[in-house]
Amino acid sequence: MTSSFTQKQPESGFVPLTLTLSVKCRFKSSFLRLPPKYVLLRPCRKLRPIWRFYRSNICRCCTSDQSDVVVELQQLLQKTPIYLVGMMGSGKSTIGQSLATKLSYSFLDTDQVIEQVEQRKITEIFEQDGEEKFRDMESSVLHRIQPCLGCVVSTGGGIVLRSSNWTVLRSGIVVFLDVSVSTIMKRLLNDTSRPLLQGAEPQKRLEQIRNTRLPLYTKADIHIRLNDSYMEEQLTLEQWIDWITTRLVEFLTTQQYRSPRNLS
Numbered sequence: 001m002t003s004s005f006t007q008k009q010p011e012s013g014f015v016p017l018t019l020t021l022s023v024k025c026r027f028k029s030s031f032l033r034l035p036p037k038y039v040l041l042r043p044c045r046k047l048r049p050i051w052r053f054y055r056s057n058i059c060r061c062c063t064s065d066q067s068d069v070v071v072e073l074q075q076l077l078q079k080t081p082i083y084l085v086g087m088m089g090s091g092k093s094t095i096g097q098s099l100a101t102k103l104s105y106s107f108l109d110t111d112q113v114i115e116q117v118e119q120r121k122i123t124e125i126f127e128q129d130g131e132e133k134f135r136d137m138e139s140s141v142l143h144r145i146q147p148c149l150g151c152v153v154s155t156g157g158g159i160v161l162r163s164s165n166w167t168v169l170r171s172g173i174v175v176f177l178d179v180s181v182s183t184i185m186k187r188l189l190n191d192t193s194r195p196l197l198q199g200a201e202p203q204k205r206l207e208q209i210r211n212t213r214l215p216l217y218t219k220a221d222i223h224i225r226l227n228d229s230y231m232e233e234q235l236t237l238e239q240w241i242d243w244i245t246t247r248l249v250e251f252l253t254t255q256q257y258r259s260p261r262n263l264s
């Protein structure tokens with residue numbers, strides 16, 4: 001995709017603008033792979049198709065507003081399910097609900113479905129039946145909701161542990177919300193609903209869990225990561241959603257998309 005065009009020196013008809021796109025775009029990471037050197041303001045007729053391609057593929061983030069991106073994404077998705085994975089407290093349920101609303105998708109949370117089916121809280125299930133039994137329930141719910149066309153599914157933090165779950169996850173687009181342990185600790189400071197964090201030294205436990213699961217989480221199609229806990233806390237929900245939608249469009253319009261998916 002990096003056409004020789006982007007490396008060209010300015011010629012007549014080009015107005016060189018050494019714009020740093022990061023000034024205009026909120027999230028550098030989604031398009032820094034194709035940094036344009038020159039922006040064509042008055043392209044000659046021969047170059048107009050290239051310019052159109054350039055504008056729609058490289059400067060999407062700068063030239064369109066988010067509603068354009070959402071419409072484009074809906075068309076690209078064709079109801080393909082989106083599975084959010086990540087650590088407890090990474091925001092899968094919170095972000096999932098908003099993302100679903102934005103895309104006119106339905107929203108499902110595997111933890112909530114388990115609690116409704118079992119008529120028990122997850123902490124009670126862990127206490128009474130143990131973690132393995134909970135994992136069976138989680139797996140069963142995930143398989144039963146398939147194919148969840150037009151759904152954003154917020155999954156339990158441990159869904160990635162069972163390889164059989166990946167056959168379902170792979171029927172959609174898997175998005176890993178990677179939030180730092182320090183941010184999770186702040187979010188879940190007074191929370192008692194996550195059984196795995198109820199022992200002593202919850203931060204140490206979170207770090208252990210994250211380290212063990214990271215190779216599994218990173219099997220996701222899209223990895224959403226800021227690498228900066230201060231920024232993580234500053235980002236509004238709307239900004240998280242804009243970022244994810246932009247990354248989804250990018251994913252679906254590049255060769256990263258492993259179509260066709262098994263949606264039957």
Ligand SMILES: Nc1ncnc2c1ncn2[C@@H]1O[C@H](COP(=O)(O)OP(=O)(O)OP(=O)(O)O)[C@@H](O)[C@H]1O
Nearest residue numbers: 087088089090091092093094095111156157187237
């Ligand atoms: N972007 C955010 N900014 C600030 N707080 C957030 C954000 N996302 C989630 N939270 C808060 O963090 C807590 C956990 O969020 P949420 O339940 O969405 O995480 P989760 O990934 O679904 O967790 P779990 O896997 O344990 O269900 C909630 O109190 C929520 O309000």
Ligand SMILES: O=C(O)C1=C[C@@H](O)[C@@H](O)[C@H](O)C1
Nearest residue numbers: 088111122156157158194195
């Ligand atoms: O990370 C985990 O293993 C868990 C995360 C939550 O979503 C719940 O599924 C449960 O508390 C276990």
